Amino acid sequence: xxxxxxxxxxxxxxxxxxxxxxxxxxxxxxxxxxxxxxxxxxxxxxxxxxxxxxxxxxxxxxxxxxxxxxxxxxxxxxxxxxxxxxxxxxxxxxxxxxxxxxxxxxxxxxxxxxxxxxxxxxxxxxxxxxxxxxxxxxxxxxxxxxxxxxxxxxxxxxxxxxxxxxxxxxxxxxxxxxxxxxxxxxxxxxxxxxxxxxxxxxxxxxxxxxxxxxxxxxxxxxxxxxxxxxxxxxxxxxxxxxxxxxxxxxxxxxxxxxxxxxxxxxxxxxxxxxxxxxxxxxxxxxxxxxxxxxxxxxxxxxxxxxxxxxxxxxxxxxxxxxxxxxxxxxxxxxxxxxxxxxxxxxx
Numbered sequence: 001x002x003x004x005x006x007x008x009x010x011x012x013x014x015x016x017x018x019x020x021x022x023x024x025x026x027x028x029x030x031x032x033x034x035x036x037x038x039x040x041x042x043x044x045x046x047x048x049x050x051x052x053x054x055x056x057x058x059x060x061x062x063x064x065x066x067x068x069x070x071x072x073x074x075x076x077x078x079x080x081x082x083x084x085x086x087x088x089x090x091x092x093x094x095x096x097x098x099x100x101x102x103x104x105x106x107x108x109x110x111x112x113x114x115x116x117x118x119x120x121x122x123x124x125x126x127x128x129x130x131x132x133x134x135x136x137x138x139x140x141x142x143x144x145x146x147x148x149x150x151x152x153x154x155x156x157x158x159x160x161x162x163x164x165x166x167x168x169x170x171x172x173x174x175x176x177x178x179x180x181x182x183x184x185x186x187x188x189x190x191x192x193x194x195x196x197x198x199x200x201x202x203x204x205x206x207x208x209x210x211x212x213x214x215x216x217x218x219x220x221x222x223x224x225x226x227x228x229x230x231x232x233x234x235x236x237x238x239x240x241x242x243x244x245x246x247x248x249x250x251x252x253x254x255x256x257x258x259x260x261x262x263x264x265x266x267x268x269x270x271x272x273x274x275x276x277x278x279x280x281x282x283x284x285x286x287x288x289x290x291x292x293x294x295x296x297x298x299x300x301x302x303x304x305x306x307x308x309x310x311x312x313x314x315x316x317x318x319x320x321x322x323x324x325x326x327x328x329x330x331x332x333x334x335x336x337x338x339x340x341x342x343x344x345x346x347x
Contacts, residue, residue: 007099009097011093025093053105112131116216117196123232177190199217212229222239224241225239238264243269264280273289293306318332
């Protein structure tokens, strides 16, 4: 069996609605470019033929047989994993991605979101086209994910048991920490980081910070502002309170928005252009591609006037507003941002 083209796979526990549709999946240990022998064994056990991406349900009997085969092949860790997840309730599934095409199933979509949050893939490295259309809008509760059509009955049932069903959110994306808690991070308010976020070690997300799916931080970073979908923040950068980054492709553009290393975006500021290494945006200043900038030399003399997009890729710049004229200026910087090492060591 030729399964060398396998991109990723995951053994997961699926939640189904009353129509027996999978509405969400938890993958404790997804695999990227899995071992060939392991892949062959899993595909054969689940009768999956190489080709299109596939999802296979594993019942209790099949799970026991799979455990035996895994033990025989010396895949002890994976055997224990399957045995632990085998709840006998039709929840256990195998999702296999052969080619990184747009996700066509909930199981495949959740596998890709897990790959991002497990730091196995970086933002923009996976095909997520059409993701929103695949995912279900769900009630995320203290009893797990619930189909919205079934929510009233579940709420009534909870009341009749003498309890209350708490609905934390109604959304297509759950919070990341219900599925993945990457090592070396601090997240003050877990509801503000979505599954599919990529948080590098040493990242601190404060209470008002927000990280969307397919976005995140390369390494040590302070996040007190908004990291929109598709935006990646470089190591040792600081997003001040209330600041924002414009989502990649916002407004129909083609520019990928990012923040380089050792950058600072001040409180209540924002960017709509990629920011190169060592740049600072003054508090309260929102910098868009069309923002008119007076570029000053080190001596303060006016060199030229340009649109902000013309300075994309230029490092060590300070963007500020002139308090007298009200115009926006760009001046060279000689110092870089330094994060507190003690604050970003999350062992």
